[in-house]
Amino acid sequence: MENIYDLLILGGGPGGLAAGIYGARAKMKTGIIEKGKPGGQAATTEELENYPGFGTGTTGPGLTKSMADHASEFGAEFIKDTVVALDLTGSPKKVTCKKGEYLAKAVIFAMGAEPRMLGAPGEGKLRGKGVSYCATCDADLFTELDVIVVGSGDAAIEEAQYLTRFAENVTIIVIHEEGKVDANKVSAERAFKDPRLKWKWNSILKSVNGDELVESVTLKNIKTGEEEEFTTDGVFIFIGTQPKTELLEGIVELNHQGYVITNDKMETNIEGVFAAGDCREKYLRQVVTAAADGAIAAVAAEKYVHETELWEKEVLSPDHPVLVAFYNPTDMAGTEKIGIIDKFVYENEKLSLVKVDATRNELVKKRYQVDNSKLPLVYLFKNGEIKASLKNISTENLKKIVE
Amino acid sequence: MIAVNKENFEEEVLKAEGIVMVDWWGPKCERCLELMPSVEELAEKYQGQMKFCSVDTSGSRRLAISQKVLGLPAILFYKAGEKIDEISGQEIAPEDIEAKIKQHSK
Numbered sequence: 001m002e003n004i005y006d007l008l009i010l011g012g013g014p015g016g017l018a019a020g021i022y023g024a025r026a027k028m029k030t031g032i033i034e035k036g037k038p039g040g041q042a043a044t045t046e047e048l049e050n051y052p053g054f055g056t057g058t059t060g061p062g063l064t065k066s067m068a069d070h071a072s073e074f075g076a077e078f079i080k081d082t083v084v085a086l087d088l089t090g091s092p093k094k095v096t097c098k099k100g101e102y103l104a105k106a107v108i109f110a111m112g113a114e115p116r117m118l119g120a121p122g123e124g125k126l127r128g129k130g131v132s133y134c135a136t137c138d139a140d141l142f143t144e145l146d147v148i149v150v151g152s153g154d155a156a157i158e159e160a161q162y163l164t165r166f167a168e169n170v171t172i173i174v175i176h177e178e179g180k181v182d183a184n185k186v187s188a189e190r191a192f193k194d195p196r197l198k199w200k201w202n203s204i205l206k207s208v209n210g211d212e213l214v215e216s217v218t219l220k221n222i223k224t225g226e227e228e229e230f231t232t233d234g235v236f237i238f239i240g241t242q243p244k245t246e247l248l249e250g251i252v253e254l255n256h257q258g259y260v261i262t263n264d265k266m267e268t269n270i271e272g273v274f275a276a277g278d279c280r281e282k283y284l285r286q287v288v289t290a291a292a293d294g295a296i297a298a299v300a301a302e303k304y305v306h307e308t309e310l311w312e313k314e315v316l317s318p319d320h321p322v323l324v325a326f327y328n329p330t331d332m333a334g335t336e337k338i339g340i341i342d343k344f345v346y347e348n349e350k351l352s353l354v355k356v357d358a359t360r361n362e363l364v365k366k367r368y369q370v371d372n373s374k375l376p377l378v379y380l381f382k383n384g385e386i387k388a389s390l391k392n393i394s395t396e397n398l399k400k401i402v403e
Numbered sequence: 404m405i406a407v408n409k410e411n412f413e414e415e416v417l418k419a420e421g422i423v424m425v426d427w428w429g430p431k432c433e434r435c436l437e438l439m440p441s442v443e444e445l446a447e448k449y450q451g452q453m454k455f456c457s458v459d460t461s462g463s464r465r466l467a468i469s470q471k472v473l474g475l476p477a478i479l480f481y482k483a484g485e486k487i488d489e490i491s492g493q494e495i496a497p498e499d500i501e502a503k504i505k506q507h508s509k
Contacts (some may be wrong), residue, residue, distance in 0.1 A: 082496075128473065129473050140464065140479040141474075
């Protein structure tokens with residue numbers, strides 16, 4: 001038998017790392033598959049000042065390195081490999097990578113997102129030749145040179161300020177009218193006060209020009225329709241991200257932008273498959289929310305694995321018939337009837353009884369369509385299948401269904 | 404691998420005989436640091452096939468720009484003082500580098 005993980009986490013950004021911490025700490029055999037160095041997009045942000053408890057001076061690479069060490073300390077295993085295919089519907093779930101194949105009882109998808117390209121002519125050709133999506137990586141190559149920043153969200157405004165430490169001139173290209181940006185207020189106000197930043201309002205980038213290196217860009221004023229050639233050495237593009245969910249297409253439910261749809265337990269539409277972090281459809285994509293997703297997903301996955309195993313062992317596997325009683329512990333009249341079943345099973349030694357608190361066990365309830373308003377309810381299982389059900393619980397009726 | 408800077412780039416790379424591979428990296432480039440062990444392994448594995456050098460761009464910015472390197476990581480191949488090939492960008496993998504080394508090996 002191949003080595004089966006209780007939990008496999010795909011992706012080693014903050015979401016995956018937090019899931020790894022929670023999973024491994026819950027004594028699950030946990031693996032984190034990451035093709036490069038753990039840290040994800042957070043590792044490409046030098047200044048990170050809004051992670052609770054870690055203020056000014058915290059860096060993205062530093063914080064994510066601590067998260068990775070933390071996960072290792074609890075016993076999470078890092079697997080350096082690239083995921084190429086997923087078979088998630090069966091059990092166990094199969095994750096195929098470049099170097100090997102891995103099996104897991106539950107999977108957390110946390111592959112994150114990547115910078116979105118603008119799609120302007122010249123952008124692709126001059127990538128790495130002046131066009132960049134990562135200020136931390138490339139900023140210092142632009143020391144004493146001129147750069148522009150395209151975008152006005154948190155990343156654009158914050159990274160533009162970071163770039164002023166290196167570049168001679170930093171000009172921000174904003175599509176909105178003067179004074180309006182999409183970034184959070186704190187960053188925006190700080191940027192407006194920064195004399196080193198220059199602004200081009202009502203403007204979009206039409207093309208990136210240059211032969212071997214970026215030489216200029218063509219900007220268009222969307223109010224006047226005027227176009228101008230603007231000389232620059234670097235073009236930093238921060239216009240949002242797109243999810244890295246191609247591997248899930250046709251398998252897991254995605255929204256029209258490609259983000260994974262989950263409920264508040266991070267469950268996808270496939271049993272035992274969870275998602276965490278920037279790849280999810282959500283309101284706020286930050287390190288702290290990715291970490292929160294990871295914690296929730298790991299706890300939900302642990303519960304799923306535990307419930308599945310228990311159900312397998314006590315209900316589906318036994319050779320003898322098994323009675324399963326679904327009940328609601330707050331319903332007194334209903335719980336009393338469970339006493340009748342207890343007594344019945346006690347006197348009938350061929351049988352065993354499994355009691356399921358239907359208000360807590362989501363998995364089993366969902367699998368067998370148990371309605372909480374119609375409790376208590378009894379099912380008779382033989383060889384893993386439902387042979388009979390009973391709503392009106394009495395010793396006589398129990399006798400009938402068992403025979 | 405030979406650490407090269409602005410002082411000895413011409414001597415070690417441009418005037419060298421045969422093929423020279425240069426790994427351009429920077430201390431703030433996470434992807435570069437992540438690739439480095441693999442690049443060193445490759446330098447070991449293909450020793451004798453070509454010369455392997457590396458440049459820390461943080462100390463040799465002008466050199467980087469003169470060689471048209473404005474994005475890291477970047478792996479450039481030189482022959483007789485001319486750049487003959489390159490791969491760059493966040494997405495490059497050790498396998499891509501190895502494929503290029505094989506292509507340019509004698």
